[in-house]
Amino acid sequence: MEKTEEKRLATPEQMLEMYRWLKLTRDTEAGMVAYHQHTPITELPHSSLGQEAVSVGCCYPLREGDLVHPSLRTRGAFLIRGISSRIMMAGALGKVTGAAHGKSTSHHMGDKASGIVVGTGCVAGNVPVAVGTALGTMLQGKDSVTVVFFGDGACNRGDVHECMNMASVFNLPIIFVIENNRYALTTPASFHSRVKDLASRASAYDIPGVTVDGNDVMAVYEAMIEAIRRARAMEGPTVLECKTYRYRRHSEREPHDLRPEGEVEYEMEHNDPVKRYVAYLLENGFATQEQIDAIDASVKEEVADAFRFAEESPYPEAEKYFWTNVYAED
Amino acid sequence: METITIREALNRALRDELKNDDSVFLFGEDIGKHGGAMQVTANLYNEFGPNRVIDTPLSEYAIIGAGIGAAYIGMRPVVEIMFADFITLIADQLINNAAKACYTTEGETTCPLVIRSTYGCGARSGPHHSQSLEGMYMGIPGIKIAVPSNPMDAYGLLRGAIRDNNPVLFLEPKMMYGVRGEVDDDMPIIPMGKARIARTGTDVTVLAYGTLVPKALKAAEKAEKEGISVEVIDLRCIKPFDEDAILTSVKKTGRVIIAQEACEDGGVAPQLAAFLSDKAIEYLDGPILRVAAPNTPVPFSPTLEDYFVPSEGKVMDAIKALVSK
Numbered sequence: 324m325e326k327t328e329e330k331r332l333a334t335p336e337q338m339l340e341m342y343r344w345l346k347l348t349r350d351t352e353a354g355m356v357a358y359h360q361h362t363p364i365t366e367l368p369h370s371s372l373g374q375e376a377v378s379v380g381c382c383y384p385l386r387e388g389d390l391v392h393p394s395l396r397t398r399g400a401f402l403i404r405g406i407s408s409r410i411m412m413a414g415a416l417g418k419v420t421g422a423a424h425g426k427s428t429s430h431h432m433g434d435k436a437s438g439i440v441v442g443t444g445c446v447a448g449n450v451p452v453a454v455g456t457a458l459g460t461m462l463q464g465k466d467s468v469t470v471v472f473f474g475d476g477a478c479n480r481g482d483v484h485e486c487m488n489m490a491s492v493f494n495l496p497i498i499f500v501i502e503n504n505r506y507a508l509t510t511p512a513s514f515h516s517r518v519k520d521l522a523s524r525a526s527a528y529d530i531p532g533v534t535v536d537g538n539d540v541m542a543v544y545e546a547m548i549e550a551i552r553r554a555r556a557m558e559g560p561t562v563l564e565c566k567t568y569r570y571r572r573h574s575e576r577e578p579h580d581l582r583p584e585g586e587v588e589y590e591m592e593h594n595d596p597v598k599r600y601v602a603y604l605l606e607n608g609f610a611t612q613e614q615i616d617a618i619d620a621s622v623k624e625e626v627a628d629a630f631r632f633a634e635e636s637p638y639p640e641a642e643k644y645f646w647t648n649v650y651a652e653d
Numbered sequence: 654m655e656t657i658t659i660r661e662a663l664n665r666a667l668r669d670e671l672k673n674d675d676s677v678f679l680f681g682e683d684i685g686k687h688g689g690a691m692q693v694t695a696n697l698y699n700e701f702g703p704n705r706v707i708d709t710p711l712s713e714y715a716i717i718g719a720g721i722g723a724a725y726i727g728m729r730p731v732v733e734i735m736f737a738d739f740i741t742l743i744a745d746q747l748i749n750n751a752a753k754a755c756y757t758t759e760g761e762t763t764c765p766l767v768i769r770s771t772y773g774c775g776a777r778s779g780p781h782h783s784q785s786l787e788g789m790y791m792g793i794p795g796i797k798i799a800v801p802s803n804p805m806d807a808y809g810l811l812r813g814a815i816r817d818n819n820p821v822l823f824l825e826p827k828m829m830y831g832v833r834g835e836v837d838d839d840m841p842i843i844p845m846g847k848a849r850i851a852r853t854g855t856d857v858t859v860l861a862y863g864t865l866v867p868k869a870l871k872a873a874e875k876a877e878k879e880g881i882s883v884e885v886i887d888l889r890c891i892k893p894f895d896e897d898a899i900l901t902s903v904k905k906t907g908r909v910i911i912a913q914e915a916c917e918d919g920g921v922a923p924q925l926a927a928f929l930s931d932k933a934i935e936y937l938d939g940p941i942l943r944v945a946a947p948n949t950p951v952p953f954s955p956t957l958e959d960y961f962v963p964s965e966g967k968v969m970d971a972i973k974a975l976v977s978k
Contacts, residue, residue, distance in 0.1 A: 390726070427757035434761075440725060441762050443749045451718015452725065452750055459723035462678060462704060482714035482745075489715040644759075649794050651755045651763040651818035653844075 333383075333544060335609045341383050341540055342600060342610065343618050348375040348399035349597050350626045351408055355415065358630065359575050365417035366428045371396040373538075373570035376596035377502050379403065380543025381470060381563070384551055385438075388465065390456045392440045392449040394472040395430045396502055396569070404437035408629035418636035425639040426648075447477035450499070454486045457497035461557075468554040469497040476507020478521050487562065491528040496554035498547070499525075499562045502537065504569040509581045522564035530560050537565025538596040541603065568594060654837065660830040662804035662840075663693045663769075666811035667731065671701050674729060677815060679706045680720055681733030681769075690735045691771050691830055713742035717768065721751045721820075724766040729815055737772030737824055738784045751820040752795030766820045767811070772800075773864055773914055774951045774962055775828040783951035783958070785863075785913070787824055788920025791892055797821045797845045798892040802866035804834040806889055809843035817845050826863045826914075848895035850902070854884035857908040857972050860899060860925060862888040865912040865944070865963060872968035881976050891921045899925070900933055907938040910971045914963055917945040939978040942971045 333341065348371070355368045371378070378399025382391060385404075393400040401411055414421030414429030422432030433441025440456055442449050453471035460467040477483060478501055490497050501521050505512050518524065525532025533550070535542045543565055550561035568590045572580050580587075604610035657665075670677045679694055685708035688695030698706040709716050713734060720732040734740055740747075751764045774783035790796050797819050801807035807825070814821040851866055852873050859869040866887045873883035884902050888894055903909045909929060911922040922943040929941050944967050952958055 423757050423759035423761075426759060431757065433754070433758045440722070441750075441754045441758050443753070445745055445749045448745055448749055451714050451746055452722040453718075454715055455719040455722015455724070455730075456726050457722070458719050459726045459728045462723070462728065463726075482718065485710070485712035485715035486718065489710055489712055489719065492710055648755050648758075648760040650797075651760060651765075653818060 333541070337383070338604060338609050339614060339618065341379050341544070342604060342615070343622065344383065344399060344403050345375050345379045345540060345597055345600060346618060346622045347402055347408065347625065348378060350622050351402070351411065351629070352398060354626050354630060356571060356575065364415050366415040366430065368575045369395045369430065369573065370569070370571040370575070371398050373590065373596070374502060374504055374567045375399050376540045376543055376600070377500065377537045377565040377567055380540045381472070381500050381547050384544060384547050385468065385470065388438065388467045390438050390440055390460070390467060390469045392453040392456070392469070392471040393442060394449065394474060394477070394502060395446070396474065396504065397472045400472065401429070401432070401439055404439050406434055406437050406439060408625055409632040412629040412633035413636050416633045417638060418633055419639040419644070420632070420636040424644045426644065447473050447480040447483050449473065450477070450483050450486045453497060454489055454495065457490065457495040458493060461493070461496060466555050467496065468551055470500060471497065472500045472502055474507065475501060475503040475505065475512040475521055476510065476515065478524070479515055487525065487528045487530065487560070490560040491530045494557065494559045496557060497560045498550045498554060499560065501562065501564040503564055503566050506569060506573070506582065508573040509579065520564055522562045525562035530562060532562040532564070534564040534566065537567035538594050538599060540596065540600045654835050656833050656835050657804050658830060659801065659804050659807045659825070659832050660691070660693055662808040662836065663811055663825065664695060664697070666808045667694060667697060668700065670812055670815045671697065671705055676727060677729045677731065678704070679731050679733065680709060681716060682709055682711055682735055684708060684733050689733060691825070691827070693769070693825070693830070694733070713739055714746065717743040717746040718750070720766045720768070721746055721764055724764045725754060725762050729765050731767040731769060731815060734768055734770040736782050737770040737786050738781050740768070740770055740786055740789070740822070743768065744789070747790070747796065747820065748793050752793050755819070756795060763818045764820045765818045767814045767823050768820070769823045769825065771827045772824045773827045774958055777953065777955060777958060779953040780950040785915035785946070787822070787891060788915050790822055791920060791924050795819065796892060797890065798824065799845060799890045800824045800826070800863040801889065802826065802829070802863055802887055803832065805836050805840055806843060806849065806887070808836065808840045810889060812842040813844050816842065821845060824863065829864060832867070843889065845890045846893045846895055848889055848898035849887045850884065850898070851887040852883065852885040854882040854906065856882045856906055857910065857975055858884045858886060858902040858906045859910045859912055859968065859972070860886050860888060861912040862891055862921065864914045865968070868963070868965040869912050869968050871965045872972060875969055876972050881972060883972060894925065896928070896932070903929060903933045904936045907936055908975045909937065910942045910944060910968065910975060912944040912963065912968055914946060916948045917943060918948050939975050942975055944968050944971050
């Protein structure tokens with residue numbers, strides 16, 4: 324993947340690149356939801372629609388060698404870090420061309436080349452492992468940064484607190500990104516926590532806790548630039564809370580949506596990260612409508628190609644793949 | 654030849670691996686300056702410093718996760734969970750991360766992690782510091798479990814565990830740290846999955862590990878005086894267990910007892926019994942007997958705890974019962 328210089332402000336070229344990642348994430352996720360309506364996708368979609376700016380703003384400024392622990396709503400992270408939409412889609416369909424020949428879901432796949440650390444379906448279970456990769460790179464004398472994503476619900480798991488404390492104690496180069504989409508499955512954040520900003524919990528560990536508008540790509544990006552600078556300079560961890568919103572239910576199988584009527588529609592109309600970013604780029608002259616249209620067209624083609632690739636790929640043969648790598652070789 | 658304790662053997666194994674491989678580091682509560690609750694890591698902090706022997710906050714989830722994450726990126730962490738009773742706390746990380754990474758990345762990410770912990774009863778420590786919980790992890794593919802019973806094996810198995818590319822749960826018998834044994838000047842590194850014939854015999858096989866090995870050996874000595882020849886197999890690694898060694902012995906003797914300190918249900922003994930039923934039933938001249946703790950918590954008071962512990966006498970009873978059938 325391309326290396327990116329860290330700057331206070333992105334150049335127009337970088338902004339357009341970020342737009343492409345944002346749009347690719349959006350269209351991939353929207354494509355999966357739409358596809359699932361007529362042909363159930365093997366990996367039940369847990370859509371990140373509405374939350375795309377978090378992945379993009381957080382992962383775009385990272386470098387090669389940095390380590391990313393995505394959550395189940397961080398699909399954009401995989402794409403930005405260099406895993407193709409083809410592999411993601413094939414993975415979601417359980418095809419042999421997906422992650423680990425179909426042994427893992429696309430959500431939890433790992434890929435060393437892109438610095439995506441293999442994950443877990445146990446929400447927040449990636450956070451202790453992230454402390455380990457940050458500790459490991461520090462002991463190895465590298466200047467890598469670890470970024471771990473988890474939601475507002477996961478915030479209430481005990482190990483998240485242990486990890487923030489341990490990261491503080493050892494001054495680890497790690498960024499805890501809370502993707503606060505306001506709901507843990509159906510449970511509102513206003514019910515499951517009494518603090519206004521989940522990032523305020525960072526004060527308990529004497530580390531910076533920053534809350535940003537998670538639907539504003541540039542706000543996320545700029546907050547991340549500072550968190551990365553701190554981590555890279557071994558100044559310690561940061562908790563970065565990105566306030567966002569999930570358009571779909573927890574998964575495409577939930578029978579109920581307990582959110583207030585009209586809330587989803589309101590957010591889609593007034594707070595959509597893609598619409599907002601396009602408006603920002605156009606209003607400030609960072610991009611032209613023609614450039615946006617060209618990106619949209621190329622993304623559309625890429626997503627269609629990814630679906631085609633996934634559909635045409637075969638399923639893994641059990642005789643060939645089932646038994647391998649339960650244990651590592653000597 | 655010299656005589657050292659299991660504690661010294663473990664300490665030496667850690668020292669030699671710390672010296673041998675820069676990617677090895679120790680991580681756990683009070684393991685640094687204090688030398689560990691069981692003093693297994695004594696003096697290593699002074700020798701290797703705070704970046705190799707790292708004291709941590711009391712945070713089992715974070716400790717195990719840190720070990721796993723560091724192992725994923727090329728380190729060989731040895732984490733200490735102070736008591737095996739607390740391996741309950743590492744279950745999510747061990748089962749859902751460490752045990753799965755190799756499979757779910759098709760071998761690209763491995764987890765060469767050792768989790769050391771102390772297990773077993775007899776110290777009058779009550780129900781929460783005395784358990785043998787290895788059975789909890791017997792059914793988890795991707796994990797290995799080793800239990801030493803003497804200084805030579807303690808040294809060799811721990812080094813073997815550290816060099817293994819998989820997560821290894823390394824359980825040290827709490828009451829045996831002071832057990833002394835003769836060791837060679839050049840102690841071998843023992844790979845996971847290899848049993849040891851602790852005593853040869855022809856009438857009965859006792860499959861044992863950890864604290865039950867010396868008890869089985871004593872029972873075997875007494876049995877010999879009564880004309881019964883007992884073979885004792887020290888499993889050393891209970892997951893994966895050494896199928897060949899077990900079958901070779903059982904086919905020879907035709908009688909088998911499985912001895913463990915853990916409660917009867919859901920552990921090594923039922924697993925081995927099922928294995929023997931599948932693979933060796935036609936060679937057996939009697940039932941597969943188990944010597945194990947009763948299915949109760951480990952009680953605190955000496956009279957109650959002594960009633961709980963699977964003793965040498967219980968192994969002897971099982972031997973006699975089996976040959977009389």
